[in-house]
Amino acid sequence: MSSTAPLPSDAPFVADNLALDFINSEYGVEDQRRDCFADDDSVMHWLQQAGLVPPTANPQAPRGLLDLARQLRDRSRVVVHAAMNGAPADLGVINQILETGRPLRELEWDSEGRSYRLVSRLRDDNPASLLEPVADALTSLITGDKFEFVRQCEAHDCILLFHDLTKSHRRRWCSMATCGNRMKVAAFRSRQKGE
Template sequence: MEIKNPSSPPLFLADNLALDFINSEYGTGDDRHDCFDDDRSVIDWLQTAGLVPKGTVAPPELLGEARQLRDAARAVVHAAMKSSEADLTVINRMLETGRPETRLEWDQDTQRYRVDVRSVADSPAGLLWPVANALVKLLTDDKFEYVRQCEAHNCILLFHDLSKSHRRRWCSMATCGNRMKVAAFRNRKSS
């Protein structure tokens, strides 16, 4: 399988942060694109997702940690879809070492108490913690049963089917849905 750099921005079509993170590697068959090719590209993805502000500096090893988390997340989602167990070591490590510090503080200006949450933005785990946390919420939610893999031939993308009827079949109607409908039409015409 050849992994190429994407010529387009990352895909955000899964209706779930953790699934969009998994989908940062996409494509069909052997034609795969990886949105993460260096530490900066991971920061760019996190910015696009609204998880870090512009100007965030990438800590060393962010690329490796992001790819490890993505692979572990993909494995656990596929295992959960089959009601089977997966290795949770990477995910639990991210949850533990990246957990934001939460403190109760007195705000002198407003004369009230407030919650101050500080992430560990200088570490890969601190930056990736929101993704790991979103994964935990997805896996333990009653609506996990609506996580689907695109039905298009060779497409690896996952999505959370939050449609009213829960009958969504493709990652995107504009790409895979259209491609599959055209293929079905051609098959009907040739028969």
Template sequence: MNSDSTFSDAPFLADNLALDFINSEYGVDDKRHDCFIDDQSVADWLSRAEVLPDINGQQLPDGLLTEARELRDTARNIVHAAISGAPAELAVINRVLEVGCPIRKLEWHDDVQHFRIAVYQNTRSPSGLLWPIADALVSLITSEKFEFVRQCEAHDCILLFHDLSKSHRRRWCSMATCGNRMKVAAFRSRKKAD
């Protein structure tokens, strides 16, 4: 793993929060990059994904990096198991769902004079900050559209994506990167054969 990677390197091209989270570890061949190098890089990724609640200067919970990596590995295993129709270990995902579950409260809203449901995310534990990822994963793998989750067809790419195109014929994580590389390689192969 290249420890010089940062959250800004993380590709957001999967059309799904959980898959983008899994893709925070990426690369081709044996050159892998991990965007999570410390607790702050995980928080930065969550902020970029627009799921980090306002923590009002509060310190990040200890163990965020460890739990994020554990959740990412588990999520990757669950997605691959779901694609192949096999069981997977669910303890980590279920723990994050249980421990991190936001608290819903009924409150009176003075400004408009009616009741509303307020949702408070648990910001004191890593599971609380990672709960939106776990929730997105559960929604994805139980969705009827899960069948459109794909792994990039480039032989050396590990990225996953949710093919939401109209024809469901998307083949690569990104046409600008892997799609172009594979088309150039195919062209060269054809030219060499001539």
């Protein structure tokens, strides 16, 4: 598998689920795979794009973020495929992130709304705290009642996953603009050659 370092904006957010979009941060067809995670800063940029870190904050990416993000992504991919097949998988990395990255929850007074509210804050800026929302989203996905609608793109050379939340649950492609169009053009050409 060859890998190039794309611009962080290359990340495909097509899955309709945070955890699946995180898994899809490594994408591509055949030997032209791309990894959106080239270094700690690119992972931080992805987290900003996903809305998990405010883009205006411009925080320093903690050391080790890349390594833990890739571990979480690889384990998450394995767990999703295992769950799709009704099989067990190693949950060590995911459970470790859920435990050590757990956010602080505090009750506070909202003077504008004149009421109390529960707020969650990052425990600190370590890699597990930054990645905990992804692990939490994965947990919600695989234990939720709509997990049955997680699909792999039907393009023969695409590895992307998506959550089919369409009314008919007949979505076939990660994106109609990319894989859907490619596969329809290929089917059309194949029919033309057969005539």
